[in-house]
Amino acid sequence: MAIEAVAGASATSPAVTVDADALRSVTLSQMIGSRMSTELAGALSNAGTGVGIGIGVLGLSQVPSITPGDGAGSSTHVPALLSAYGNGRIPRELLTLIGIGQHRLWGPAAEAFKSMRAAAATDGVSISVTDSYRSYDQQVSLAAEKGLTQNGGWAAVPGTSEHGWGLAVDVDVDKNGLAWLRANGTTYGFVEPATREPWHWEYHGAT
Numbered sequence: 508m509a510i511e512a513v514a515g516a517s518a519t520s521p522a523v524t525v526d527a528d529a530l531r532s533v534t535l536s537q538m539i540g541s542r543m544s545t546e547l548a549g550a551l552s553n554a555g556t557g558v559g560i561g562i563g564v565l566g567l568s569q570v571p572s573i574t575p576g577d578g579a580g581s582s583t584h585v586p587a588l589l590s591a592y593g594n595g596r597i598p599r600e601l602l603t604l605i606g607i608g609q610h611r612l613w614g615p616a617a618e619a620f621k622s623m624r625a626a627a628a629t630d631g632v633s634i635s636v637t638d639s640y641r642s643y644d645q646q647v648s649l650a651a652e653k654g655l656t657q658n659g660g661w662a663a664v665p666g667t668s669e670h671g672w673g674l675a676v677d678v679d680v681d682k683n684g685l686a687w688l689r690a691n692g693t694t695y696g697f698v699e700p701a702t703r704e705p706w707h708w709e710y711h712g713a714t
């Protein structure tokens with residue numbers, strides 16, 4: 508609309524109407540370029556504080572080597588924003604309640620989960636959750652309690668659980684619920700990485 512207003516104003520003088528298009532496109536590209544420069548400057552400014560660097564550089568180096576178990580699989584779906592903080596060290600403000608007790612997931616995953624759960628309810632399917640985000644300390648406790656997968660237990664090595672990213676939920680569903688998830692989960696970005704653990708679902712986002 509703003510562009511039209513500019514064009515309209517220029518068009519008030521027939522003599523410059525033809526040139527107005529060229530002028531307008533130049534101005535527009537300059538505006539876009541200026542805006543991009545501003546955003547880039549902002550990003551660089553953030554990088555200067557260490558925050559941006561953390562996302563771009565530390566994020567990669569801190570992605571832990573993944574061992575099997577507790578859904579620990581490929582970490583390629585972990586957003587750089589999260590991997591920059593580290594597994595089990597996601598800031599509280601990035602975690603959102605999913606509508607079941609105090610269970611939280613990374614914001615976008617939480618929203619997707621809520622949509623999925625609502626859709627399931629519409630189909631008469633109930634999805635509950637027994638576990639969600641797990642801090643590093645909670646992963647340590649769980650490993651002590653349930654044993655490591657590599658030792659026949661059910662817990663991932665602390666710092667490698669998908670729960671540490673705020674991307675995994677352990678669901679409590681009946682047979683119909685599991686069938687519903689398997690049929691519809693991917694629509695909401697949730698996948699079942701290991702049928703050995705049918706309760707464990709991960710948010711991998713749009714595929």
Ligand SMILES: [Zn+2]
Binds near residue numbers: 670675676677706
């Ligand atoms: Zn799990």
